[in-house]
Amino acid sequence: MGCASEHASRPWLEESDPSGERDTTGKDQGVLSEKRPARTAKQETMKCKICKEKFEAKFSSFQKTCNSVDCMVAWGQKVKDKAYKSETRQMKKASREQDKSYWIKKAQTEFNRWIRERDKGLPCISCGRIHQGQIHAGHYKSVGAHPELRFNELNCHAQCSPCNNNLSGNIINYRINLLQKIGIDAVEWLEGPHLPQKYTIDQLKKLVGKYKVE
Ligand SMILES: [Zn+2]
Ligand SMILES: [Zn+2]
Numbered sequence: 374m375g376c377a378s379e380h381a382s383r384p385w386l387e388e389s390d391p392s393g394e395r396d397t398t399g400k401d402q403g404v405l406s407e408k409r410p411a412r413t414a415k416q417e418t419m420k421c422k423i424c425k426e427k428f429e430a431k432f433s434s435f436q437k438t439c440n441s442v443d444c445m446v447a448w449g450q451k452v453k454d455k456a457y458k459s460e461t462r463q464m465k466k467a468s469r470e471q472d473k474s475y476w477i478k479k480a481q482t483e484f485n486r487w488i489r490e491r492d493k494g495l496p497c498i499s500c501g502r503i504h505q506g507q508i509h510a511g512h513y514k515s516v517g518a519h520p521e522l523r524f525n526e527l528n529c530h531a532q533c534s535p536c537n538n539n540l541s542g543n544i545i546n547y548r549i550n551l552l553q554k555i556g557i558d559a560v561e562w563l564e565g566p567h568l569p570q571k572y573t574i575d576q577l578k579k580l581v582g583k584y585k586v587e
Contacts, residue, residue, distance in 0.1 A: 512542075
């Protein structure tokens with residue numbers, strides 16, 4: 374039957390075996406081919422992963438493709454590509470874990486969403502309009518100039534997009550309405566000096582969790 378030589382090189386078996394077990398029984402089956410048990414119904418209805426044709430496995434019960442070499446080679450490549458993709462994905466994830474700017478961005482996204490949720494239905498903090506358009510989370514002290522206040526709830530309020538984008542925050546009116554909303558002490562505190570704030574990745578992850586809106 375030529376089984377011994379066929380067993381010598383079967384790279385597709387090692388990579389396509391989902392159970393992670395090597396086909397240790399294959400050799401025995403080869404030697405004891407006469408005693409090989411009758412194929413189960415499942416084996417008989419196996420479909421080739423590549424050409425989708427039904428096939429009867431000739432080499433192993435772990436065989437994923439029909440007995441055509443082209444299908445076997447194509448399947449081997451597919452398995453390799455998949456492993457490569459998963460490895461790159463894991464590497465990306467691992468490097469992202471250590472990337473502080475990634476976590477700052479993520480925490481800011483969650484924080485801003487939380488602010489919009491908190492201020493739902495409130496008028497724009499600057500122009501006082503309740504309008505149908507996009508609502509932004511507008512920082513009173515800008516994130517660029519005052520990064521230490523980027524996650525401060527007193528410093529961020531719902532704002533219409535014209536005020537946020539076109540009027541540089543419409544800050545004079547922002548202040549007038551902010552005084553009404555949070556009081557002079559809080560506004561003056563925001564305007565006062567602040568120590569620079571350095572976040573660890575761990576702190577940023579906690580902020581992501583804290584502000585995540587379900
Ligand atoms: Zn096939
Ligand atoms: Zn506005």
